Amino acid sequence: MRGAGSGPARGRPFVVAVGALRRRPGSRLEVAVEGVLSDHDLRVTNSWVPDGAAVGFSGTLESAIGGVTVSGTVRSQWEGTCRRCLDTAKGELDIRVRELCVDDPDPELGYGVGSEWLDLEPILHDSVILELPLAPLCLEACRGLCPQCGANRNREACSCEVPADPRWAALVDLVSEGPQVGQATGTSKGSDDGRPEEEDV
Ligand SMILES: [Zn+2]
Ligand SMILES: [Zn+2]
Helix, strand or coil: CCCEECCCCCCCCCEEECHHHHCCCCCEEEEEEEECCCCCCCEECCEECCCCCCEEEEEEEEEECCEEEEEEEEEEEEEEECCCCCCEEEEEEEEEEEEEEECCCCCCCCEECCCCEEECHHHHHHHHHHHCCCCCCCCCCCCCECCCCCCECCCCCCCCCCCCCHHHHHHHHHHHHHHHCCCCCHHHHHHHCCCHHHCCC
16 A cells, blocks of 8 residues: 555655544645655656655645545656757656545555545655656757767757758657657658568468
8 A cells, every 4th residue: 555644754754644634524734745755766768856856745635535635736856868969958847736545545556545644755756757758858959969970069069061961860869769759760661661572482
């Protein structure tokens, strides 16, 4: 079970006291919490939460029969590897969340709440993982690397003669994005199709 807040809040910045709230269904509590998630290696393929960076939540807890609704905003910094120039990319996540925490959650999917304590950390953790960018850019207009000499064209103008072929940029993106991003690749393999000699006898 994830996040059933059954222990004391000491040293756990995301644990909120909800005893009074839970005894009055329909009542609300405004909360703002911030801290470092206990998962210190929070990352997806090309981005991550910087080590030691605080993740915050601000929003409203509302008491319901059998649970507590959590709605508000999760904020976190992120860092990553730019998919075009491989330099550091960074930014901030600003994620709207709305989740129901219940007394007896689904052990895999549900969020739990105790009679006295609610641990918001599982909600923060999951929302950040889902929003970390898979193919980040350092800048929307990142110019990427020179395909001939490898110079970072955001920082230097190299002397390579041929102007950049935009198809190279698309290839660089494909290589660094991997198969998750569905870019059109159909044109490059057309010549393999329809070989007349292919049939075995
Ligand atoms: Zn870049
Ligand atoms: Zn160059």
